Amino acid sequence: GLSSSEVGRLLASHAAIARIDTCKVEAFLDLLRDKVGLAKPGQIAALLRSSPRLLLLGPDAQTGETVDFLRNEIGLSQAALAKVAASHPQLLTMSLTKSLRSTHKWLVDLGVPPSRIERIVRSHPKALGYRVDGKLSDLGDFLMADLGLPRDKAGAVVAKFPQLLGLSVADNLRPTVSFLVDEAGVPRDGMGRVALAFPQVLGLSVEATLRPHVAFLRDEIGVPPEKIGKVVSSFPHVLAYCVDSNLRPTLDFLHLEVGVPRSSLGKLVASHPQILGYSVSKKLKPTVSYLVSEVGVPAHRIPMLVERCPKLLGCSVSRNLRPTVSFFQDELQLSRQQICNIMTKYPALMGLSIEKNLRPKLEYLTTKLGIPRGELEAMVGTCPQLLAYSLEKRIKPRHRLLEGRGLKLGLHSMLAPSDLTFYQRYGEGLSSMTQVCPRPDRDSGNYYWHPSASLPVQPKPAPKKTRKPRATKAATAKRAGGGGGGGGGGGGAAAAAAGGVPAHTVCGDVWRHGQQVEHGMHRYAKWCRCGLGQCL
Numbered sequence: 001g002l003s004s005s006e007v008g009r010l011l012a013s014h015a016a017i018a019r020i021d022t023c024k025v026e027a028f029l030d031l032l033r034d035k036v037g038l039a040k041p042g043q044i045a046a047l048l049r050s051s052p053r054l055l056l057l058g059p060d061a062q063t064g065e066t067v068d069f070l071r072n073e074i075g076l077s078q079a080a081l082a083k084v085a086a087s088h089p090q091l092l093t094m095s096l097t098k099s100l101r102s103t104h105k106w107l108v109d110l111g112v113p114p115s116r117i118e119r120i121v122r123s124h125p126k127a128l129g130y131r132v133d134g135k136l137s138d139l140g141d142f143l144m145a146d147l148g149l150p151r152d153k154a155g156a157v158v159a160k161f162p163q164l165l166g167l168s169v170a171d172n173l174r175p176t177v178s179f180l181v182d183e184a185g186v187p188r189d190g191m192g193r194v195a196l197a198f199p200q201v202l203g204l205s206v207e208a209t210l211r212p213h214v215a216f217l218r219d220e221i222g223v224p225p226e227k228i229g230k231v232v233s234s235f236p237h238v239l240a241y242c243v244d245s246n247l248r249p250t251l252d253f254l255h256l257e258v259g260v261p262r263s264s265l266g267k268l269v270a271s272h273p274q275i276l277g278y279s280v281s282k283k284l285k286p287t288v289s290y291l292v293s294e295v296g297v298p299a300h301r302i303p304m305l306v307e308r309c310p311k312l313l314g315c316s317v318s319r320n321l322r323p324t325v326s327f328f329q330d331e332l333q334l335s336r337q338q339i340c341n342i343m344t345k346y347p348a349l350m351g352l353s354i355e356k357n358l359r360p361k362l363e364y365l366t367t368k369l370g371i372p373r374g375e376l377e378a379m380v381g382t383c384p385q386l387l388a389y390s391l392e393k394r395i396k397p398r399h400r401l402l403e404g405r406g407l408k409l410g411l412h413s414m415l416a417p418s419d420l421t422f423y424q425r426y427g428e429g430l431s432s433m434t435q436v437c438p439r440p441d442r443d444s445g446n447y448y449w450h451p452s453a454s455l456p457v458q459p460k461p462a463p464k465k466t467r468k469p470r471a472t473k474a475a476t477a478k479r480a481g482g483g484g485g486g487g488g489g490g491g492g493a494a495a496a497a498a499g500g501v502p503a504h505t506v507c508g509d510v511w512r513h514g515q516q517v518e519h520g521m522h523r524y525a526k527w528c529r530c531g532l533g534q535c536l
Contacts, residue, residue, distance in 0.1 A: 035067045036078075036085050036092075066096050074104070074128075075118040088125035103128045106136050111155025124162040138169040146177065147192040161199035172203070179206045184214050185229025198236040213239045221251060222266025235273035246276075253280045258288060259303040272310035283314065290317045295325060296340045309347035320351060327354050331362060332377045342384040349384050361391050369399060371411065379411060389415045398422060 070076050070091075076084060085092060094100055107117055107127075120127050130136050143154035158164055167173055180186045180201075186194060195202055204210055217223045217238070223231055232239065241247050254260045254275075260268060269276060278284050291297045297305065306313060315321050328334045328342070342349060352358055365371050371379075379386055389395055398414050407426070417425070 032085075035064070035071075036081055062096060063092060066092055066094070066100065069096055069100060070121070074121055075115075076121065080118075080122050084121060084125045088129075091125055091128065094129055099131075100128050102132050103130060103136065106132045106140075107155070107158070110140055110158060111150075111152040112159050113155070116159040120159060120162040124165070127162050127165050130165050135168070136165065139165065139167075139173075142169045142173055143195075146174070147195055148189065149192045149196065153192070153196055157195050157199045161203065163203060164199060167203060175206055176202055176204065176210070179210055180232065184210070184232050185226065186232050187229065190233050194233055194236045198240075201236045201239055204239060210239055213241075213243065216243050216247065217269070220248075221269050222263065223270050224266065227266075227270040231270055231273040235277065238273055238276050241276065249280055250276055250278065250284070253284055254306070258284075258306060259300070260306055261303070264303075264307055268307055268310055275310045275313060278314055286317055287313050287315065287321070290321060291343070294322075295343055296336055297343055301344055305344060305347055311351060312347045315351050323354060324350050324352070324358070327358060328380075331359070332373075332380055334377065334381060338381045341381065346384040346388060349388055352388070357391075358387060361387055361395065364391060364395065365411070369411070383412060386411060386415060401427060 067081070070081055070084070071078070104117065107120070108114060112120070139158075140154065143149050143157060144151065147154075149157065177191055180194070181188050181191065214228060217228055217231060218225055238247070251265060254268070255262055255265060288302060291302060291305070292299050325339055328339050329336075334342070362376070365376055366373055394415060401423075402409055402414065405426070414422075
């Protein structure tokens, strides 16, 4: 397939080719056609134009072994081998024992799965040509020592970005990491996670790409400098997007069409930097249009909704939003206005999976807790975050605890308190309480007992009579120096200072830290400023 002029230039540049036996040339061309797979017209000609030295190899045993190694051990198909040979013909000239096998062994030892090596060779044929005692050794030390990656994770980084094998540690990788840590603010111990999530960031130029992108995040978007490291850590892909073609159009859409104030864009991106990766035409515009036209969210509420839950704009209309709206309409019989209220009150609920999240919760609440469907519909309509609590980590454990104690709580009372508040109140120490009925206060919120909740009244042990110790002169002087503290309150404070258990300041019952007591009509207790129990 070579023209006569091309043959002349080839012979002029490589005079040794003219001395090769014609039979050997024909045999080598047959090898390229039959074993390598270069059967299409012009493929061999293109191969010889880029690497005429291949003719000097001839159909020797080494070339055949190299082809067999690539086919049988690496796993390249004949079509893939043809593409690899056409893009990097020098691969056929490399030593099988000194280069190809040793590099293959290094990749396996680094933790690259053998099944991924075939993909590495297809996407980056030069990978098998790097010297183990040169770049590869330095790269392995860099990934595991500098970035702190374990061996298997280092192999995953190379498998995701095989071009990393050709980068210099001193000239490329270390300057990139230094910039991201020292100027962008990425924690040094977090660079391994960044490289694992998006290893291509290690191949970006500091001056041509990284520095302009960080300046854009800081100066144009308004991300606080101390938040840029968090943005890069959670979404390092943002450093690879084109500013003019991707990032700036997204910002213009959010500000000009959605209505997010320019001053809020920095906070928005800092909380959810992935929003910069959403396509305006394929993701942002269809989602906003659906919320306004089909769900009925007022257009002036969209900016507030986006600021509260920017992840909502990343949900697919066909796979997430529309099925979730249909679920609320069909399963809970919610009206369009109620769904609109849910969207504005707790938009994150719209991103939950129906089959894995919402429907199992609904079935558990109605069957295990016995909540009537109509009552549950009203609860979700007014307080949609009730369906956002985890079924396995919050709803089931708390229900089992209360059920084991023979108690019933309203759904909001059971789910709303934090774990610390709930388990301190209803977990340890609950058996020592007698019909405790905490009422609303600033600390715990509006919690109530179900009317049918009851516990057996346990009789209180009679207090032991102890002989009052004789007051000493020192104690008498100390009391005189301390002044009057209002009767029982002063005595309790003195007992607390002495390390004893103070008496209840109103009803005389024993007060213990973290325990509510009941005496007569005094059922509620709180902390007073001096740290003693005080009846309400």
